[in-house]
Amino acid sequence: MSSTDNPTGNFESAAANGSAEVAQFDEPSRSFVKSVQYALHVHPALIPLIILVLSVAGFGLVLGQRFFSPFALTLILQQVAIVGIVAAAQTLVILTKGIDLSVGAIMVLSSVIMGQFTFRYGFPPEIAILCGFAVGGLCGLISGVLVAVVKLPPFIVTLGMWQIVLASNFLYSRNETIRAQDIEANAPILQFFGESIRFGGAVLTYGVIAMVLLVAVLSYLLNNTAWGRHVYAVGDDAEAAELAGVRVKRTLISVYVVGGLICALAGWVLIGRIGSVSPTAGQFTNIESITAVVIGGISLFGGRGSVMGALFGALIVGVFGLGLRLMGTDPQWTYLLIGVLIIGAVALDQWIRRVSA
């Protein structure tokens, strides 16, 4: 408009101004992208956190009170508690450049052990719970030794363990479900994580609290202890870590054992959530945990990401799950969107890693 107003006007100066503006815009924008890349590199949980906040806000706007209420928001926490806990275990393993396909199976076997030891053999439930943890830890130990000492690929080891643990679960449990009412009457401590604290509309089950505490503790361990630094180093470059003086085998084995113990905890929380002990539960937990971890910005190539990210990843899936259901969409849309998020997250991971190039 201004150029037509003064046809004799100095195009030159206008052009000069224009180019200066462009140049000015161009440079900060480039460095802005770079600094975003760098920020994400240092804080890989940032993107999932942003997606989480945006999706909560988005669904809140569309659905109003039905979604944006203390009750509904804490409900999402309850719904993701199990996957969140298992995803924490998965995070540890994936940080070491591994993957654990057996997490869901270990969780279910541990819950079955806790239930059956109480009801079949009459153990005090507290002892049965310890046995469940022991079995979870043992499963992890086997995987860990096979990965660290025998040097088999984690994918193969845990693929095998998945089948073995799941089959043991079905053989041992004889496909029997222990009903919620029986547990409540005879061994209520098995349902401990189903108890809840309420304030206002918010409901926090002990399972949710356990998940949050677990993530906090793991976050601390990973960032502020030598063990945590070693976990990252092993995943980043195991050979380099070994040469730098990290006891790689011990670190790997410890990761799988801790992973197994966390899965056992998830098994206990599972009993609290579904009330009963069911050997057919948790069939998709391994995939769901990997989904949460990937969406949470943890690199499948090891050494990068934070356990907070996995929690955010699990929550994103939970938010989309509840939000889309409240909107009345076909459940397939949830899976479709989660698929998009997974691919987006991995693409982003690749981009972030390029900061080093």
Next chain:
Amino acid sequence: MSEKFVLQAKGLVKRFGRVVALDHADFELRAGEILAVIGDNGAGKSTLIKSLSGAMAPDEGEILLEGEKVHFSSPMAARNAGIETVYQNLALSPALSIADNMFMGREIRRPGLLGKAFRMLDKKAMDGVARRKLSELGLMTIQNIRQPVETLSGGQRQGVAVARAAAFGSRVVILDEPTAALGVKESRKVLDLILGLRAKGLPVVLISHNMPHVFEIADRIHIHRLGRRIALINPKDHSMSDAVAIMTGAMAPPQSQAA
């Protein structure tokens, strides 16, 4: 003959199946010197270095550290004995920070309950030491000690690895091909770092293919061929082409210097 060496190996033998990688190899490192180890590919240099740095156990022979027989079961054992090695791949974790890398495997914990019961790391102390070590080596172009190693240039990474070795190596520093992946300017910097180590009194073992670099900074040159040391020469007495000829078998090793 009765000279006391900092690090010495006698008659090392290492076989891989039918391949003899070390064939009664000897090795001597004097106090305060830069000893270069050169040899053709497959001559057994890396096997020798791995034996000295604990990454591999020789089948026969003995290793003496300041006159005492030692057996290193792991790199960590050699390291605890004061032998630091900078491997060709640097053994750094790219995603971790400079400070994390410098203290990998020997982190400092917080004093008191936090460290004992909660195993909390003393990040402040570690950052401080790392910063000091890097500036000692003139590497403080790096501003942020918590910066991931992968954001550094090749020379800077080498610098971090050397700084780590210098920080903890109380007796010997071994450098495997420290300039192989670097440009001219960065190589210069690393060579200065090595000279700096010698100036501090630390003996250095330098494995390199780069003859100009070797001849520039080495006090003596250990020539490895067919699994054993065939010559030990002074760079002032021999030319680069002599060294290469001995190394490749085109020239007979000078007898007088061999012992």
Next chain:
Amino acid sequence: MKKCLLASACGAVIAGLVATGPATAQDSILACLITKTDTNPFFVKMKEGAERTAIELGVELRSYAGRIDGDHESQVQAIESCIADNADGILITASDTSSIVSSVRQAREAGILVIALDTPLDPLDAADATFATDNFLAGELIGRWAAATLGAEAENARIAFLNLTPAQPTVDVLRNQGFMSGFGIDIGDPNVIGDEDDPRIVGHDVTNGNEEGGRTAMENLLQRDPMINVVHTINEPAAAGAYEALRAVGRENDVLIVSVDGGCPGVQNVIDGAIGATSQQYPLQMAALGIEAIAAFANDGTLPEPTEGKDFFDTGVQLVTDAPVDGVPSIDTAEGMDLCWG
């Protein structure tokens, strides 16, 4: 001949033959049982029924199963193995009722009698016969029971549907639409869940037929309408999960949960009041009848006949409840416990 075969004496003779000599393909009858999984108690019971009858009749039985519900690949492989084995008959509960048809056709072309158990194939006549629960009737029974229990309040009911999977498998559709029809809801297209516009429907969600899925789905639907007072569930584990969700918000006593299956834990839940009523099906019966049919076919080529008035052989379904209502036939939980499976 057929009567003789069903008599145990005759069966013993055949069993003896099988046991004494190296039986060739001609003298021993070989039956295959292919189930969706071998972990679901329903199929475990089915296998038990097949095994028992097979021993009685001297039929050799090979059992196959998918790894998880929906594992179509393994079932195709199983059919191929049975064809290679020269089996006389195949009993199959198909995971994918239409995709399996081409494999089933191959088997039938090889002269094998194929009987669909529990789940009809799509199209239904792709199998020689179907021995199944009338799932529509199963749904209808609990629908009628729920409507009658609510009485006049049925007009204002708030109903949640906890279905199986997003793919809407046949059994899911039949039970869901059966319930609606029994409850008095206009079902629109009987092959589709979700095309109804009755305002009493709060919504549908999927459970994968397990406790965790049941609980999550119930929570989701309660979030859409906290005043839900009738819950239709695809099976009893889903019902147990829904009950936990209701208990968490203190509504377990004023919501009517109905279900289908009749497994022992399910019937126990009816006794305990967690489930109001459940339609009980009889997997053992299905498998036993299936083996008998294969034996008959192998001996004289007799093909099984469908139940009169239906296009499949109805293996029966009964409503189990301790709160019977007029006009809906039912059995009490004591009898339900006697007949339960798993």
